[in-house]
Amino acid sequence: xxxxxxxxxxxxxxxxxxxxxxxxxxxxxxxxxxxxxxxxxxxxxxxxxxxxxxxxxxxxxxxxxxxxxxxxxxxxxxxxxxxxxxxxxxxxxxxxxxxxxxxxxxxxxxxxxxxxxxxxxxxxxxxxxxxxxxxxxxxxxxxxxxxxxxxxxxxxxxxxxxxxxxxxxxxxxxxxxxxxxxxxxxxxxxxxxxxxxxxxxxxxxxxxxxxxxxxxxxxxxxxxxxxxxxxxxxxxxxxxxxxxxxxxxxxxxxxxxxxxxxxxxxxxx
Numbered sequence: 001x002x003x004x005x006x007x008x009x010x011x012x013x014x015x016x017x018x019x020x021x022x023x024x025x026x027x028x029x030x031x032x033x034x035x036x037x038x039x040x041x042x043x044x045x046x047x048x049x050x051x052x053x054x055x056x057x058x059x060x061x062x063x064x065x066x067x068x069x070x071x072x073x074x075x076x077x078x079x080x081x082x083x084x085x086x087x088x089x090x091x092x093x094x095x096x097x098x099x100x101x102x103x104x105x106x107x108x109x110x111x112x113x114x115x116x117x118x119x120x121x122x123x124x125x126x127x128x129x130x131x132x133x134x135x136x137x138x139x140x141x142x143x144x145x146x147x148x149x150x151x152x153x154x155x156x157x158x159x160x161x162x163x164x165x166x167x168x169x170x171x172x173x174x175x176x177x178x179x180x181x182x183x184x185x186x187x188x189x190x191x192x193x194x195x196x197x198x199x200x201x202x203x204x205x206x207x208x209x210x211x212x213x214x215x216x217x218x219x220x221x222x223x224x225x226x227x228x229x230x231x232x233x234x235x236x237x238x239x240x241x242x243x244x245x246x247x248x249x250x251x252x253x254x255x256x257x258x259x260x261x262x263x264x265x266x267x268x269x
Contacts, residue, residue, distance in 0.1 A: 044205045045105060045261050046206065046259055046260055048258065049259070050097070050099045050257050051097065051212075051254035051255065051257075052096070052097055052254055053210070053254025054254075055251065055252040057091060057146075057249070058251070059089040059248045060249060061088055061245060061246045062087075062247075063086055063242050063244040065082070065139075066081065066082055066241045066242075067241070068080055068081075068239050073238060084127030085123050085124065085126065085130065087121055087242060088121075088122060089120070090122065092119050094115045096254065097113050098110055098113075098212070098252070099111055100152075105156060107154070108151070109151055109152075111148075118143050118176075119141070119142060119144060120140075120141055120180075122137065122139065132229060137181050139181050139242070140177055140181075140182050140224070142174045142177050142187055143177070144173075144174050144175075144246070146170050146172040146248065147170065147171045148169075148170045148196065148250070150214075151166050152166035160203075161201055162200045162202065163198070164197065165196070166197075167193065169193060170191070170193070170216040170217075173188075173190070179228060180228070181229075182227065183226030183235035184226055186223050186224070188220055188221045190219055192217045192246075193217050194216040196213070196214045196215075199211055202256075205258075206258055207257060208255075208256040208257075209255060209256060210253070210254045211252070212252040213252075215247070216246070218245075218247065219244070221244070222241070223241055225239055
């Protein structure tokens with residue numbers, strides 16, 4: 001009996017061993033399960049951009065004139081007194097440019113400019129004490145330039161529609177001056193604050209359209225050294241100072257191009 005019991009036990013152990021080996025081999029042949037790969041995310045961010053389009057400068061500037069009286073100068077009195085009239089600049093339409101770079105996905109630094117044209121500096125109002133200075137008299141023609149440098153925040157949670165808002169400084173000067181009633185005109189430079197708002201609408205990854213509004217607040221001084229009085233062949237010596245609050249609205253509609261990001265990057269997460 002002990003011999004038969006041992007023999008049977010050995011036989012059963014062998015059967016169970018064969019079954020275990022077969023089960024292990026079969027499990028090894030089954031394909032292993034893997035986690036599905038997540039879809040790649042396309043990063044199409046373009047950090048650089050340029051805008052070219054139409055800009056209209058609505059010059060809501062106001063000026064005050066101070067000057068010497070030729071009659072008083074002849075008597076040795078160089079006093080500069082208020083002319084009693086103001087002045088303003090005419091509007092101008094031009095081709096506008098803007099370029100910039102995104103420092104982050106929402107913050108950009110922009111620089112804008114335009115092709116300069118001559119505008120007329122005209123008197124506004126009438127003072128009987130200066131009968132030769134009628135309202136609408138062209139004091140001079142100047143070719144102003146204003147370059148806004150701004151930092152903007154772009155809202156990117158509206159899809160292709162990307163509004164923005166910001167501000168900075170506007171640098172101003174005059175490329176050239178032509179005489180009118182005033183002779184030998186010199187226009188000083190200026191730096192003032194500027195605010196900006198608008199939106200970009202992206203048609204595709206690279207191209208879009210932009211609508212933009214800026215408002216500048218600059219103070220400018222201009223000087224002249226003579227008066228061109230009708231009927232008198234030579235300029236009459238007299239200093240004139242024009243204090244101008246140059247505060248134009250700049251309205252722009254432009255074609256937008258973004259670049260610099262290379263080919264879309266496949267980011268795997």
